[in-house]
Amino acid sequence: MKSLPNWMQLKDGFIDFAELAMELIGRSEDDPKYLKFAAVNAQVALELFLKYYYSKNGKVVEIQKKKNGIPQEEFIEHSQILNHYYAERKWSYGVKRELVFMMEARNSILHRAQQTGWSSELATSVVRTLFFIHSTWYSDFGNCLFERSYGKPQPLSRNKVWQTGVDSFVHQLSDLHDMEIRTCLTCKHQAVVAGEFFGLEGAEGDEYLVCLNCFDSIDIEHEARLLDCHKCGEKAYLIDAFNEQEHQLYVGKCSECGEDSWVRACANCEIFFHPEEGESELYGKYFCSTDCSDMFKEKPM
Ligand SMILES: [Zn+2]
Ligand SMILES: [Zn+2]
Ligand SMILES: [Zn+2]
Structure with a gap:
């Protein structure tokens, strides 16, 4: 008598197929024929993942075949699982239409030897299927692909x-x-x-x-701090807060406008600031304001 795989077996399965799909996407750039192999692997990963999803949630009975109302040791079809999944979710990391498209692509590859050439729609769907698995696994179970x-x-x-x-x-x-x-x-x-x-x-x-x-x-x-950029004003200035350079300086760069002058950490309040916007110097140390250098002066040494 055959029995259903448990969630651990399903997990090992979808991880393996997803990893292989990643590898094949890499190869498909030089040789388009690998795209169809990437697609089949991503689709198998998805099928196993949805079965894992129900098994791990203790709802495997919802995707088991029934005979006279009694659950059988067999899963319902993937298309039915997909319908069931979308019927009970308000939103999802994957668009149903696209996951259906993946399923159809897999069928035409395996049963009709089609989808052999390049298709940017298929390529995008393969990557998005992997992101669907990753994000759903992360949000619902706290694990990552x-x-x-x-x-x-x-x-x-x-x-x-x-x-x-x-x-x-x-x-x-x-x-x-x-x-x-x-x-x-x-x-x-x-x-x-x-x-x-x-x-x-x-x-x-x-x-x-x-x-x-x-x-x-x-x-x-x-590890880093975000600061308002002194050039474009966006809060997008990333600072490598762990690596102090000479004279209280730190490497930084704006991810919006590209400005990359270094920033300083105030010797008094330790807040990062752009020296271009004004600073105060005392005893060879740098401060974000005269308030801070005054306060520093009054501190007992
Ligand atoms: Zn900027
Ligand atoms: Zn990146
Ligand atoms: Zn300060």
């Missing part, structure tokens, strides 16, 4: 297929939530959002700014 990149951007960050998918997913996110999209200082792509809307393994929480293209992330509470 994608990891934060440290120093080195993730391998697909320069891949055009990937970037197009990222752009469309970021737009969908900004339709769902009222949010700002910033330019990434690492990959220059306009795909940085606040951690409250998107998380990565290693960068989970509101204190992060996360790039959906290269997975670079900054913890703006602990």
Whole structure:
């Protein structure tokens, strides 16, 4: 007698297929024939993920076949699971039409040997399917498919297929939530959002700014600070708050206008400021204002 896989087996399955889909997207840029393999793998990842979703939530019975009302050791069709999923959600990280399109693409690849050439619609859908899995897994279960990149951007960050998918997913996110999209200082792509809307393994929480293209992330509470830019006025001046240079200076750059003059931390109140906007100097130390240098003078040494 066959039995249904448990959620752990389903989890291992969708992670494997999603990772392989990522790898194949990378290869598809040089050789378009890999796109169809990426699509099939992303679709299998999606099917396993939705089964995981119901199993992990303790609702597997909702997607089991029934005989005379008795649940069988068999899942209903993926198309039925998809309908069920969308019937009970007010909103989703994926558009149903697109996930249906992925399912149809998979069928025409496997059963009719179609979808063999390049299709930018299919390429975008493959990437967005992976983002759907990642974001749903993160928001509903607190787990991540994608990891934060440290120093080195993730391998697909320069891949055009990937970037197009990222752009469309970021737009969908900004339709769902009222949010700002910033330019990434690492990959220059306009795909940085606040951690409250998107998380990565290693960068989970509101204190992060996360790039959906290269997975670079900054913890703006602990690793960096955001300051109003003294050129364009936007609150987009990122400061590398961990690495003090000589004379209380820190490297900084505006992700809006590109201005990159260094900023200083006041020797009294420790707040970052743009020296161009005025500062005060005393005993070889720098201050954000004369109030601060006066206060410093009166402090007992
Ligand atoms: Zn980036
Ligand atoms: Zn600026
Ligand atoms: Zn100060």
